[in-house]
Amino acid sequence: MKWCSKLVVPALLFALSQTAVISAHAETKLTKLLPQSIRDSGTLRVIASPNSPPMIYAGKDARTLEGMEIDLTQAVADALGVKLDVTSGTFDSLIPSIAAGRADIAVGSIGDLKARQAQVDFVDYVKAGVGMAALKGNGAGIKGLASLCGKKVAAVRGTFQERELSAQQSKCQAAGSTLEVQTFTDASGAVLALRSGRADVWSGDTAQVAYAVKQFPNVLEQVGDLRIIALLGYAVGKQNTQLRDAVKSALDELKADGKYRQILDKWGQGDTRADTISINDAWL
Secondary structure, eight states, rough: OOOHHHHOOHHHHHOOEEOOOOOOOOOOTEEEEEEHHHHHTTTEEEOOOOOOTTTTETTTTTSESSSSSHHHHHHHHHTTTTTTEEOOOGGHOOOOOOOSSSEEEEEESSOOOOGGGGGGEEEEEEEEEEEEEETTTTTOOOGGGGGGGTOOEEETTTSSHHHHHHHHHHHHHHOOOOOOOEESSSSSHHHHHHTTTSSEEEEEEEEHHHHHHHOOTTEEEEEEEEEEEEEEEEEEETTHHHHHHHHHHHHHHHHHTTTTHHHHHHTGGGGGEEEEEESSOOOO
């Protein structure tokens, strides 16, 4: 299927992929802000969930990462004068990997939520929200959460959407109806469930939903209202405040010199620009 060729990458290849994106850099004016261990190694270890086009995803070779977030992360590394060492993982493995010290930062459309701040700090860089899609012609009557009662809805495991849908299940049951929530490790799995008829609706990040509908305009359609509900950010260990602040300084520089805007515009994400780069600015 066309979808598989563009978005579905074998899980085994993701698990095995580990890509040093660039060679060592000369120090910059921001390098001194980094923890000494990262300065000594010259490497920023990144754990990424590459299943969220156009934000971050594996390219045609199933190894090279592409998308807005990998371009932005590359620019952050350039500003800090280090190379990237990127390891791929599932979305629900990102924060545990940071908490366990297996990576320095995590990226992959991670919403800055108060519940997550118990484990990690966030450096927030774009706005994000919830969008929904259905098969073309099957979206009649789907407006918001309440209209999902009686439906089968797909979502990515560990996301805000999963939590929101789980809460809605109780409301549907109280109203004498049902809501079946199907969870998947990535957006491609959720969309395959939608396309095969196993799910009626897919609830995902606005960027992912809009991208999928744009790729398959004759198959999928957006339904309901797009809701901006949170900021996305890099997850950093709570004890690693020096790295957190260095990453913020790099993003501030990219925002000031226009590279931040250029990267977002390149991937059609100009409308998601954050007003300021912030730390732990959870809206939910």
